[in-house]
Amino acid sequence: MGDTYPVTKKGYEDLKRLLHEMKTIDRPKVILAIAEARGHGDLSENAEYDAAKEKQSHLEGRIADLEHKVATANVIDPSTIQEDKIVFGATVTLLDLDSDQKKTYMIVSDSEANLKLGSVSVNSPIARALIGKRAGDFVEFETANGVRELEILRIEYK
Numbered sequence: 001m002g003d004t005y006p007v008t009k010k011g012y013e014d015l016k017r018l019l020h021e022m023k024t025i026d027r028p029k030v031i032l033a034i035a036e037a038r039g040h041g042d043l044s045e046n047a048e049y050d051a052a053k054e055k056q057s058h059l060e061g062r063i064a065d066l067e068h069k070v071a072t073a074n075v076i077d078p079s080t081i082q083e084d085k086i087v088f089g090a091t092v093t094l095l096d097l098d099s100d101q102k103k104t105y106m107i108v109s110d111s112e113a114n115l116k117l118g119s120v121s122v123n124s125p126i127a128r129a130l131i132g133k134r135a136g137d138f139v140e141f142e143t144a145n146g147v148r149e150l151e152i153l154r155i156e157y158k
Helices: 009-038 047-071 125-130
Strands: 005-008 073-076 091-096 101-108 119-121 138-143 146-156
Touching: 005 009, 005 047, 009 047, 009 073, 047 073, 101 125, 119 125, 125 138, 125 146
Parallel strands: 005 073, 101 119
Antiparallel strands: 091 101, 091 146, 138 146
């Protein structure tokens, strides 16, 4: 994953959309807020100005980060992957051996991860434990609540 940023096609489109919104909507709003705050006089004691400049700095950092991710994106279509082991883009059905519950997760990029939607970052402890494993394998990984043990029931690329 060195110089490229692996991302699903949907994740790539989301990154481009967010970058466009930041450049065309958020950036002009911040510039306007800075101009309005300047109009309030002495900048050395102007909390509005300081807040707007801080917001601008944060926004420009996010824009730079997104531009880098878009420029170095390695767009991966999971439906084209022919693997019997877990790699980026896999949808994995697991059995939690402690709770006896089945859970399904898709392994995606950091920017796409959303546990509520069933997607985990490729850099998360669970994904790192799963990468390279096959259906039928057992994995253990460390969580804040201790070690969890899972059985890999199914691997799909869809």
